[in-house]
Amino acid sequence: MEIKFVCDYLDDIKGSANMKLTVQVPQGVLATFYWADERANELEEYLAIKSIPLVGGIGEYVTNKDLMIPEKARKIRCRVFKDTMKEIELPELVIDIPEEKLWKPSGKLLKKYVAASDIHCGGEYFNNKENRITAFSRIRDIKPDGVLISGDIGNDARSHEYDQAFEMIEEYLKGIPVYVSAGNHDYHPYMEGSVANIPKMAEFFGAVAKRNVQLGEKCSSPSxxxxxxxxxxxxxxxxxNPCREDDRAFYGEEQLRWIDEKLSQSDGERFRFLVTHMPQNNTVSCSFEKMGKLLFVGDGDKLQEIIDRHKNIVHVSGHTHYDFDSDGLNTKFDDKTTSLYINAGCIVWCGVEFNQRREYYIKDRCTAQLIEVYEDCLIIRGIELVSGKFVSRCLHRALTM
Ligand SMILES: [Fe+2]
Structure with missing residues (x-):
């Protein structure tokens, strides 16, 4: 059996990484694909595209069809391992990306925002302060114009969880406006004997809103x-946020009316942000993969009708603790309604030990999305917050937004 590395593009759209990679190395058990520059050096700012097992020395990987090629990528490189850590010495396995596939945004970068979710402050199960500090420090270093955090803020609705969340925002996101929604762990805590702590949440949201005003933004007091x-x-x-404690995805007629009215005020704008903890059911294939219909209780369908009617909405959600190692979709641009759905990366994780992370294996997640606003489009990049590298399996564009 000969050694082979082939890329078949499955469309002819500029910038699209909709492709099938095939590799054949008889003595290999694992292949890892990387984006590389003109000289075949792996792009340092990107994590591997994917690692796949080779069965009988043969492997095949089809990307999610909505994925993009990074602007700086000119080649795809493959490394083959004879076990998970030991690389095989081979003539270089490299493929050129054809000129007609290359694309980059034109026009200036105007703003950048970070979408993150599920910080779970103070809980026993998810309590990994080290991870939260790493994540918040990384977000600070990105110097975004704003941060959107889609609950869960706390884990068991205890006062100190909200205090810790606000302290983190104050300490690590100095000078950066932040919008936070609550999650199921806030409104429907699972720990025995715990109930939603509405007064404490009100204090937290009030402080977040006041802080935004101090930073020069308009921000209303929470209802x-x-x-x-x-x-x-x-x-x-x-x-x-949900309208009652017992149903984490039920917004209620009154709040939906409010959303409808508020959106009417910005209908002429390029885009506006809507933050909820629960993803909408058209958002992410991972929602179905991971959680099934459980996610979509409540009146999310009524919210969807409002989103579709108003258009040009950037919807940021959380809840799935989405695994960027999966090929499921976490970011989706609906070009019919020109709305963008981001199921934000998760700050806490419950995977392998912190120091066992490997560059090509990011299952132990601590991720967020960077939303870059250019004059001519929006680019959404997944970031792994420990390494600070971009996630190759989360790179999208909203061309007409
Ligand atoms: Fe969560």
Whole structure:
């Protein structure tokens, strides 16, 4: 059996990484694909595209069809291992990316925002402060114009969890406006004997809103259900929380009316942000993979109708603790309604030990998405917050937004 490395593109769209990679190395058990530059050096700022097992020395990988080729990539490189750590010495396995596939945004980078979720402060199960500090420090270093965090803020709705969350925001995100929604762990805590701590949440959201105003943004005081709105630079932000404790995805008629009215005020704008903890059911294939219909209780369908009617919405959600190692979709641009759905990366993780992370294996996740606003489009990049590298399996564009 000869050695082979082939890339078949499955469309002819510029910038699209919709492709099938085939590798054949008889003595190999694992192949890892990387984006590389003109000189076949792996792009340092990107994690591997994917590692796949070789069965009988043969492996095949089909990317998610919505994936993009990084602007700087000119080649694809493959490394083959004879066990998971030991690389085989081979003539270089490298493929050129054809000129007609290359694409990059034109126009200036105007703003950048970070979408993150599930910080789970203070809980026993998810309590990994080290991870949260790493994540928040990394987000600070990105110097975003704003941060959107889609609950779970705490884990068991105890006062100190909200205090810890606010302290983290104050300490690590100095000078950066932040919008936070609550999650199921806040409104429907699971620990025996714990109930939603509405007064404490109100205090937390009030402090977040006040902080945004001090940073020069408009930001309303949270309603009695902790729903509020404001601005990030000149863009509108709407934060929608559940309307009752017993149903984590039920927003209620009154709040949906409020969302509808608020969106009417920004209908002419390029885009506006909507933050909820629960993803919408058209958002992410991972939702179905991981959680099935459980996610979509409540009145998310009514919210969807409002989103579709108003268009140009960047919806940021969380909850799935989405695994960027999966090929499921976490970011989706709907070009019919020109709305963008981001199921944000998860700050905490419950995988292998912190020091056992490997560059090509990011299952132990601590991730977020960077939203770059260019004059002509939006680019969404997944970031692994420990290494600071971009996730090759989360790179998308909203061309008409
Ligand atoms: Fe969570």
């Amino acid at each position: 009695d259900r902790n729903t509020y709105d404001g601005t990030l630079s000149s863009s509108q932000v709407l934060v929608l």
